[in-house]
Amino acid sequence: MDENKPKAPLAPSEDQAINKVTFSEKWADYKKHPFSMFLYILVILAAVITVAVLGYLLVFLLVKGIPNLKWSMFEWNYTRENVSMMPAIINTIIVTALCLLFAVPLGIGSAIYLVEYAKRGSKLVEVVRLTTETLSGIPSIIYGLFGFLMFAVSFKWGYSLLGGALTLAIMVLPVIMRTTEEALKSVPDSFREGSYGLGAGKLRTIFRIILPSAMPGILSGVILAVGRTVGETAALIYTAGTVAGVPSSIMGSGRTLAVHMYALLSEGLYTDQAYATGVVLIVLVVIINWISNRIAKKFGNKLG
Amino acid sequence: MENNQVKERGMKILFLIAACASILAVVLICLFLFANGLPAIFEIGPGKFLLGTKWDPTNNVYGILPMIVGSLYVTAGAIIVGVPIGVLTAVFMAEFCPPKLYKIMKPAVELLAGIPSIVYGFFGLVALVPIIRNLFGGSGKGILTASILLGIMILPTIISISESALRAVPRSYYEGAVGLGATKERAVFFTMVPAAKSGIFAGIVLGIGRAIGETMAVIMVAGNTAVMPTSILSMVRTMTANIVLEMGYATDLHREALIATGVVLFIFILIINLCFALIKKKEA
Numbered sequence: 001m002d003e004n005k006p007k008a009p010l011a012p013s014e015d016q017a018i019n020k021v022t023f024s025e026k027w028a029d030y031k032k033h034p035f036s037m038f039l040y041i042l043v044i045l046a047a048v049i050t051v052a053v054l055g056y057l058l059v060f061l062l063v064k065g066i067p068n069l070k071w072s073m074f075e076w077n078y079t080r081e082n083v084s085m086m087p088a089i090i091n092t093i094i095v096t097a098l099c100l101l102f103a104v105p106l107g108i109g110s111a112i113y114l115v116e117y118a119k120r121g122s123k124l125v126e127v128v129r130l131t132t133e134t135l136s137g138i139p140s141i142i143y144g145l146f147g148f149l150m151f152a153v154s155f156k157w158g159y160s161l162l163g164g165a166l167t168l169a170i171m172v173l174p175v176i177m178r179t180t181e182e183a184l185k186s187v188p189d190s191f192r193e194g195s196y197g198l199g200a201g202k203l204r205t206i207f208r209i210i211l212p213s214a215m216p217g218i219l220s221g222v223i224l225a226v227g228r229t230v231g232e233t234a235a236l237i238y239t240a241g242t243v244a245g246v247p248s249s250i251m252g253s254g255r256t257l258a259v260h261m262y263a264l265l266s267e268g269l270y271t272d273q274a275y276a277t278g279v280v281l282i283v284l285v286v287i288i289n290w291i292s293n294r295i296a297k298k299f300g301n302k303l304g
Numbered sequence: 305m306e307n308n309q310v311k312e313r314g315m316k317i318l319f320l321i322a323a324c325a326s327i328l329a330v331v332l333i334c335l336f337l338f339a340n341g342l343p344a345i346f347e348i349g350p351g352k353f354l355l356g357t358k359w360d361p362t363n364n365v366y367g368i369l370p371m372i373v374g375s376l377y378v379t380a381g382a383i384i385v386g387v388p389i390g391v392l393t394a395v396f397m398a399e400f401c402p403p404k405l406y407k408i409m410k411p412a413v414e415l416l417a418g419i420p421s422i423v424y425g426f427f428g429l430v431a432l433v434p435i436i437r438n439l440f441g442g443s444g445k446g447i448l449t450a451s452i453l454l455g456i457m458i459l460p461t462i463i464s465i466s467e468s469a470l471r472a473v474p475r476s477y478y479e480g481a482v483g484l485g486a487t488k489e490r491a492v493f494f495t496m497v498p499a500a501k502s503g504i505f506a507g508i509v510l511g512i513g514r515a516i517g518e519t520m521a522v523i524m525v526a527g528n529t530a531v532m533p534t535s536i537l538s539m540v541r542t543m544t545a546n547i548v549l550e551m552g553y554a555t556d557l558h559r560e561a562l563i564a565t566g567v568v569l570f571i572f573i574l575i576i577n578l579c580f581a582l583i584k585k586k587e588a
Contacts, residue, residue, distance in 0.1 A: 029487075033487050033489075033490075035490075036489035037489075039489040043392050043395050043396045043489075044400075045392070046388070046390075046391075046393045046395075047393045047396040047397070047401070047409070049389050049393075050393045050409075050413070050416070050459060051412055053416075053456055053459075054412050054415060054416050056431070057419070057431075060427065060430075105322070106322045106325045108322075109319045109322030110319070110322040110324075110326065112319050113316075113319035113320055113322060113323040114323060117316060117319060117320070118323075124323070127327060128323050128324070128327060131329070131330040132326045133577065134330055134574070137510070137513050137573060137577040138517070138570070139516075139517020139518065139519065139544065139569070140517070140519065141517065141519040142337070142566060142573070143333075145337065145547060145551075145566045146333045146337060149336045149340050150336050170329045173325065173326060173329065201308060203311060227418050230420070231418070231420025231421070231423070233421065233520045234520050234544070234548060237548060237552075238552070258422045258520075261423070262422050265426065265524065275426075278423050281420055281423055282419065285419060285420065289411070289414055289415055293414070
């Protein structure tokens with residue numbers, strides 16, 4: 001705080017700051033304001049650390065992981081020799097699909113109610129908003145515990161893909177709800193008015209006008225939810241279980257890719273295979289993120 | 305026409321039911337957790353359970369204080385590591401970042417948020433643990449390692465929320481400060497950041513929630529011994545880790561004690577959520 005002097009007259013180079021500033025001018029300026037320079041350096045340093053950490057993580061895992069990828073890891077059946085991740089990939093797809101089957105209609109339906117039907121300031125909306133926020137703050141292990149108590153114990157399902165999928169459906173519900181809500185809100189009211197003006201009912205307006213124009217936003221939210229289910233571990237260990245094969249029905253136990261990775265690590269014998277699984281997981285997540293971003297951007301939808 | 309009206313009505317009710325799903329979910333989660341966890345707490349004795357420093361399931365001794373302390377230490381460590389870097393990165397992205405660089409920064413932060421926690425855990429195990437081991441000796445697993453890893457994991461939460469809070473501050477604040485002769489940095493740090501304070505704070509609270517609830521990453525690097533930590537390098541077990549590690553084989557009271565651990569964690573989370581809601585309300 002000891003450099004309060006610059007408060008007085010403007011330094012000449014600051015006059016020109018609207019136009020281009022050369023590096024040497026900037027440097028001269030910073031020399032006059034050491035505290036500002038210090039703050040600037042801190043900010044740059046933080047940004048560099050953030051990017052460097054991500055870079056290090058990606059490079060480290062890819063460089064060490066890619067040489068460990070072998071074709072035998074993608075054979076159809078898991079054995080102790082090939083430690084195949086194919087069954088885990090299939091289980092991941094099944095669990096994700098089942099999870100979306102429940103979460104997408106519920107999430108979209110509930111968002112439609114909140115945006116299109118509920119009256120402003122209604123008590124129900126407030127409660128729903130509060131509970132959605134609570135849901136999105138609950139850590140996955142609590143979901144896992146709940147899913148275990150409800151599906152595996154109370155319903156006597158034991159460990160099952162369905163139980164895991166239902167647990168995850170509750171977990172991703174707030175993600176889908178929030179993105180759908182935002183997408184519905186971003187549809188201009190003139191669309192609704194136009195549709196009503198032409199004599200369409202509320203339902204027809206929703207399904208023919210509002211949902212199609214909100215589709216990109218909704219889709220990017222759904223893909224975000226897919227990303228969360230693919231990477232989830234803690235909620236699945238005690239709901240879908242850790243069996244290494246593909247079960248004969250959705251009531252059987254099976255592990256997804258992320259749980260597969262955990263199982264390999266906790267057995268302690270398969271670090272190389274864990275590297276390979278990590279690479280596959282990261283690549284999947286990068287692809288999923290990228291698609292979600294592309295969709296959101298392509299349609300000019302400003303979603304977070 | 306009649307038919308149409310029935311359809312309109314019916315769908316409205318269906319949407320309403322969907323809207324109630326999240327309420328039902330919260331009620332069910334509370335119900336199942338409390339119904340299965342509370343009896344154990346009273347059977348063991350709330351004082352003994354919450355303040356007992358010994359966790360020894362084979363002798364039916366269940367004290368979770370080491371785990372509570374472990375969770376708190378690790379979370380505090382994550383805040384110390386993650387908050388300064390996260391907030392400053394948000395300042396960079398909102399105020400200092402050239403548009404070209406922003407196109408890289410934004411996806412990078414999103415990717416950081418998307419990486420599964422088990423992958424973070426693995427990264428911590430194979431990359432961070434050896435570094436800490438070489439620097440400080442010991443096993444390399446413990447509070448310090450877990451704090452650093454969690455600090456990294458909460459970065460995207462803090463960055464994205466702080467950034468949008470900074471962007472929501474009216475531009476005139478900045479212009480006024482610069483107009484009065486402040487340097488860009490001073491304008492940002494002494495007018496923009498204070499104005500975005502509550503948003504930034506909300507981001508930090510959310511980060512705390514993420515850190516205290518994190519499971520798979522912590523399990524890999526914290527060492528998981530259920531004793532009171534004595535130094536920053538000692539191994540700890542968090543409440544989340546306690547559940548995952550022992551749920552697989554626990555029976556009877558042991559299992560209920562684990563569920564009760566979940567209840568305690570859940571209460572922590574509810575308090576954090578409440579703080580978050582209060583901050584947001586104040587902001588609005």
